[in-house]
Amino acid sequence: MFKHLLKGVVLMSAVATTSLQAATRDVIIDTDPGADDVVALLLAMASPEDLNIRAITTVAGNVRLDKTSRNARLAREWAGREDIPVYAGAGRPLVRKPIYADDIHGREGLEGVKVHEPKQGLAQGNAVQYLVDTLSHAEPHSITLAMLGPQTNLALALIQKPEIAKSIKEVVVMGGAHFNGGNITPVAEFNLYADPHAAQVVLASGVKLTYVPLDLTHKVITSEARFKQLAAINNQASQRVVDILDAYVKHDMDLYGMPGGPVHDASVIAYLIKPELFSGRRAHLEVDSREGPTFGQTVVDWYAVLKRPANVLWLNEGDAQGFFDLLSERLARLQ
Numbered sequence: 001m002f003k004h005l006l007k008g009v010v011l012m013s014a015v016a017t018t019s020l021q022a023a024t025r026d027v028i029i030d031t032d033p034g035a036d037d038v039v040a041l042l043l044a045m046a047s048p049e050d051l052n053i054r055a056i057t058t059v060a061g062n063v064r065l066d067k068t069s070r071n072a073r074l075a076r077e078w079a080g081r082e083d084i085p086v087y088a089g090a091g092r093p094l095v096r097k098p099i100y101a102d103d104i105h106g107r108e109g110l111e112g113v114k115v116h117e118p119k120q121g122l123a124q125g126n127a128v129q130y131l132v133d134t135l136s137h138a139e140p141h142s143i144t145l146a147m148l149g150p151q152t153n154l155a156l157a158l159i160q161k162p163e164i165a166k167s168i169k170e171v172v173v174m175g176g177a178h179f180n181g182g183n184i185t186p187v188a189e190f191n192l193y194a195d196p197h198a199a200q201v202v203l204a205s206g207v208k209l210t211y212v213p214l215d216l217t218h219k220v221i222t223s224e225a226r227f228k229q230l231a232a233i234n235n236q237a238s239q240r241v242v243d244i245l246d247a248y249v250k251h252d253m254d255l256y257g258m259p260g261g262p263v264h265d266a267s268v269i270a271y272l273i274k275p276e277l278f279s280g281r282r283a284h285l286e287v288d289s290r291e292g293p294t295f296g297q298t299v300v301d302w303y304a305v306l307k308r309p310a311n312v313l314w315l316n317e318g319d320a321q322g323f324f325d326l327l328s329e330r331l332a333r334l335q
C-alpha cells in the first residue's frame, strides 16, 4: 500500500538538482502584477546566475492590463534591471468575461507601497507576437515559461503557431487547486478561473507542464519570524517586500484563519531556482470550463484511478523556511 502511494511521487535526486542548478535557464515570465507577482519578479531578477530572463510579458488578471504592465515595469525599476524588456499582451481572456482581483490586490494592483509611472516604457510590439517570434527562432526545448497569471498570452501564441511548443523546455504555472479548495469559488483558483480556456489550450499543446497550485502555496506562508527575517535585510527591496506582503497576506489569513499568508507566484520562481525545495506527483489533469459551479476547477487524478497518461507534474509540498531563506538571500543582493 505504502509502495503504491509512493509510486509517481517525484523526489528530486541530487544529480538532477545539480545539473538543473548548474545551467542558467532561459526564461520568459508571464505575469499580472499583482502583489505576489512583484515579489516573484524581484526574486527572479535578483537571480541572474539561475535565470536568464529574456522578457517579462504582461496580461490582464489581478487588475487591468495597463496597471499590470505598469507594475511589472515598477518591479523592474526597483530591481535595477531595465535591461529586461516588458511586453504588454492580452487585455482580456480568450472566451469568458474579464474578472479582476482588485479586492485583494488593491485598485492599483499593489498595496502597501506607493506606485508611480516608471521611467522606462514598454517594449515595442505585443507580448503574443513576441512569444511567437522568439519561440519560432529558439532551439528545441530551450525556453522555460513562468506563468504567474491567466495563461491567455501563451494560449494565443500556441493557437497562432502550434509548432512553437517544441521550443518550450517547460511551462511552470501558478494555478489550480485540488486538495486545498479554491480561492475564488469553492473549487477554483483565481488564475484558472480567470481564463480556463487558455489553460486548456496550454494543456492540450503537449508541453512539459508543472503546476504550482494552492495545495502547495498554502503551505509556504509568512509568519512573524519570517517578516522579521525579511525586514532584517534592511534594504529598499526588502522593505518594499515587507510592506507589500504585510498588506497582501491579511486577506488570506482572515479568509482561511491561517497564521500567515501565501506568496503564491514566488513559489514558481523558487521552484525554477531550487527545485529540491518542492515535491509532488505526475498526474492526469483536466480543466473544467463548463458554466456552473465547477467552472475553472482543476480535476487532478491523484491516484490514477482513470489510468490515463499523466500530463502534469502537480506540486503539493514545499519547504517553507527554505523558500523564505532563498527569498531573503536574493533580496539582500538588491538595492
Ligand code: BDR
Pocket: 034, 035, 036, 037, 062, 101, 148, 149, 174, 183, 189, 190, 191, 264, 265
Ligand atoms: C493567484 O491569483 C492571483 O491573484 C495571484 O497573483 C496569484 O497568481 C493566486 O490564486
Ligand code: CA
Pocket: 031, 032, 033, 034, 036, 037, 061, 062, 148, 149, 265
Ligand atoms: Ca499572479
